[in-house]
Each structure stands twice: as C-alpha cells, then as structure tokens.
Amino acid sequence: MAAPMELRCWAGDWGLPSVHPESLTVMAYAKFSGAPLTVNTISSSWKAPKGDIPVLISEDKVISQPAKILNFLRKQKYNADYELSAKQGADTLAYIALLEEKLLPALLHTFWIEAENYCNVTKPWFASRIAFPLSLYLPGKMSREALNRIVLTKGGPPLYSLTEVEAQIYRDAKECLNLLSKRLGTSQFFFGDTPTTLDAFVFGFLAPIYKVCFPRVQLQEHLKQLPNLCRFCDDILTCYFRLSVSGHSPAGQDTADANLQKLTQLVNKESNLIEKMDDNLRKSPQHPPRKLTTLKLAAGGEESSPFNRLSP
Numbered sequence: 001m002a003a004p005m006e007l008r009c010w011a012g013d014w015g016l017p018s019v020h021p022e023s024l025t026v027m028a029y030a031k032f033s034g035a036p037l038t039v040n041t042i043s044s045s046w047k048a049p050k051g052d053i054p055v056l057i058s059e060d061k062v063i064s065q066p067a068k069i070l071n072f073l074r075k076q077k078y079n080a081d082y083e084l085s086a087k088q089g090a091d092t093l094a095y096i097a098l099l100e101e102k103l104l105p106a107l108l109h110t111f112w113i114e115a116e117n118y119c120n121v122t123k124p125w126f127a128s129r130i131a132f133p134l135s136l137y138l139p140g141k142m143s144r145e146a147l148n149r150i151v152l153t154k155g156g157p158p159l160y161s162l163t164e165v166e167a168q169i170y171r172d173a174k175e176c177l178n179l180l181s182k183r184l185g186t187s188q189f190f191f192g193d194t195p196t197t198l199d200a201f202v203f204g205f206l207a208p209i210y211k212v213c214f215p216r217v218q219l220q221e222h223l224k225q226l227p228n229l230c231r232f233c234d235d236i237l238t239c240y241f242r243l244s245v246s247g248h249s250p251a252g253q254d255t256a257d258a259n260l261q262k263l264t265q266l267v268n269k270e271s272n273l274i275e276k277m278d279d280n281l282r283k284s285p286q287h288p289p290r291k292l293t294t295l296k297l298a299a300g301g302e303e304s305s306p307f308n309r310l311s312p
Contacts, residue, residue, distance in 0.1 A: 004038065005076075007069075009054035011041035011129060014211045017241050019125070021107060023054040025066045025204030031240040032195040035078035042129055066204075070197060080196050088191055092198045095183070095190075098176060099205050105150045106173030106219055107205060109166065112146035117214045174222050180206075181226040188235065195236070207233045 007030070009023030018024045018041070030037045042053065052064035056072060063072050074081075081089065111122050126142070127135040150165065180202060189195045190202065209219050210233050224230060 003059045005036065005056060005058045006040055007037045007054055007056050008040050008042065010126075013125065014213060015237065016207055016211050019208055019212060020053065021104075021204045021208055022052075022066050023204075024207055025200050026054050026056070026069050028195075028203045028236060028240065029066075029070050029073065029080060029197060029200035030078070032200060033073060033078040033080040035073050035076070066201075070200075080194075080200070083194065084191060084196060088196075092196065095180075095198055096201050098179070099201055101153070102172040102176035103205050105153060105169040107209060108146040108150055109169055110209065110214065110216070110219055111212075112143040113150065113166075114214075114216050116216050118143060121212065121214055170218060173219055177219075177223055177226060177229065181229050184228050184232060186228065189232075195240075199232075199236070203233060203236050207237070 007023075007026060009027065010018050010020035012018045016024065017027055027037075027039065029035075037056075054064070054066070054069065056063045056069045058072070061072070063069050073079075081092070084092070110117060112118055123139045123143075126139045130138050150169065184190055187193075190198045206223065206229060209223055210230060214220065
C-alpha cells in the first residue's frame with residue numbers, strides 16, 4: 001500500500017484551484033498522473049508558511065520545488081510522461097527552460113511588482129490567508145524576493161533601469177506566448193491527446209495570467225488574443241478540476257469583484273490603523289508592567305525560527 005501523500009499549497013480563487021503558479025503546476029501534474037494527493041491549502045489558521053511552497057509530505061519525506069516533487073511522484077510510479085519519446089522528453093526540458101526564462105519574470109512582475117496589481121489584488125489576497133501579524137510582513141517579503149529575482153536574471157547590461165527591464169520582460173513574455181501558441185496549434189495538449197509534464201508547467205504559468213482579475217492586464221490581453229492557449233486552460237479546468245470555464249456567472253462576477261474591492265479596502269484600513277497604533281505606542285510614555293503576587297506566569301511558547309525563503 002502506497003504511503004499517503006499530502007500537498008501543502010496556496011489556495012485558489014477566480015475559478016482556479018490555486019492562484020500560485022508552482023502550486024498549480026504540481027496539482028495539475030497529480031491530476032494528469034493519477035497521484036492520490038491530499039491537498040491542504042494555506043489559510044490564516046496556519047502560524048506561518050515555512051520554506052518554499054508547494055510542499056509535498058510523504059511519511060518522513062518533505063519535498064519542495066515543483067521539479068523535485070514531480071520527480072518524487074515519478075519514482076512512486078505516477079508518471080505522466082511514460083509514453084513520451086526521448087526527443088519529446090528533451091523538448092519538454094527545453095520548453096520548461098523557456099517558460100522560466102521568458103515568461104516567469106513577467107508573471108512575477110504582474111503579481112508582485114506592478115503597483116496597482118500588488119496593492120489592489122495580490123497583497124490583500126495573500127494577507128487574508130496568512131495569520132496576523134505575519135500577514136503584514138510576508139506579502140512585502142514575497143514582493144521584494146520577486147523583484148530581486150527579476151533584477152538578478154534581467155537587470156544586467158545592457159538593461160540598467162527598471163523601466164527598461166519591465167519593457168524587455170513583457171516583450172520576452174509575449175514572444176514566449178506566441179511560441180507556445182504556435183507549438184500547441186490545434187492539438188488538445190502539447191504532445192497529442194494526453195497531458196504530460198509540459199502541459200502541467202504551461203497550465204501552471206498561464207492559468208493565473210488568464211483568470212486572475214487584475215487592474216493592469218497587459219499580459220492577459222495578449223494571452224486572450226491566442227484562443228488555443230485559452231482553450232487549453234479552460235479544458236484542463238473543466239476536465240481535470242471540474243471547474244466551470246468562467247468560474248462565475250456574469251452577475252456573480254460583479255458581486256465577486258465588489259467583495260474583493262471591499263476586502264482590499266478593509267485590509268488596507270486595518271494595516272494603516274495598526275501602523276498608527278504602533279507609532280502612538282512608541283511615542284507615548286511607557287509604564288513598567290505591574291507585578292501580580294497571586295498569579296505566576298511561566299515563560300513558554302514555541303521557539304521562534306528565522307523565516308525561510310518563501311517563493312512567490
């Protein structure tokens with residue numbers, strides 16, 4: 001009997017099982033290969049997401065990063081690529097490298113760097129799923145890590161300013177989308193009628209761009225001009241996740257958008273109020289704590305641990 005496997009990942013929204021590309025990639029591969037994963041999504045009841053997300057837990061093994069998780073699933077004989085030829089396997093690696101080089105920086109920018117998207121959508125969404133007070137800290141940390149990753153890969157000569165970097169990453173992303181569209185053509189999946197690792201990665205990268213309702217939609221607008229890629233995402237959502245193509249009825253979408261706007265305003269107000277309270281406390285005269293003679297408090301609690309890197 002196979003050991004139980006648990007996948008810890010970010011939750012879904014906008015008709016997606018997860019809004020997080022890496023989480024979505026692993027979830028899609030598990031569906032394609034038939035791997036029996038128990039999905040446990042991060043919520044505000046968790047103390048803190050530790051390490052890279054998603055994380056696969058099986059007995060005493062803890063595996064992070066999509067490539068390592070997929071390799072582990074293959075070793076457990078859940079292999080979505082068993083019918084691929086050696087050339088198709090090589091093509092898979094080449095296209096995954098293309099996605100990470102050309103499309104990932106624009107995806108990170110759309111979610112974490114573009115100011116209007118980050119303030120109105122990304123920050124309040126992730127903050128609502130992280131326990132206080134880490135909800136005030138981790139979204140900003142994730143944004144800084146996304147910026148560092150973009151600058152590290154795209155900020156060298158001859159691109160020096162962030163404006164030049166931004167223009168280049170979106171040019172690269174649109175070129176990548178065009179290549180993917182041409183490669184997919186009229187096929188259901190990238191290697192015929194059966195989804196593979198490449199389909200999981202492409203779906204994980206494209207679906208958030210396609211479905212998340214951002215104020216700034218430069219990359220989404222280009223993706224929607226490539227109907228075969230949109231159909232590809234819709235088919236996987238419908239067939240493997242049993243989710244409707246739209247995620248909401250037109251009237252329901254208006255309600256969802258209104259609720260999201262209210263949530264955004266509430267989170268921003270709470271963050272500003274907490275910051276003001278902290279400033280007032282620091283400026284006000286402080287009194288030493290009163291000693292209670294009838295009640296002895298034992299020092300305890302969990303040991304604090306340094307924050308590990310959390311990949312957006």
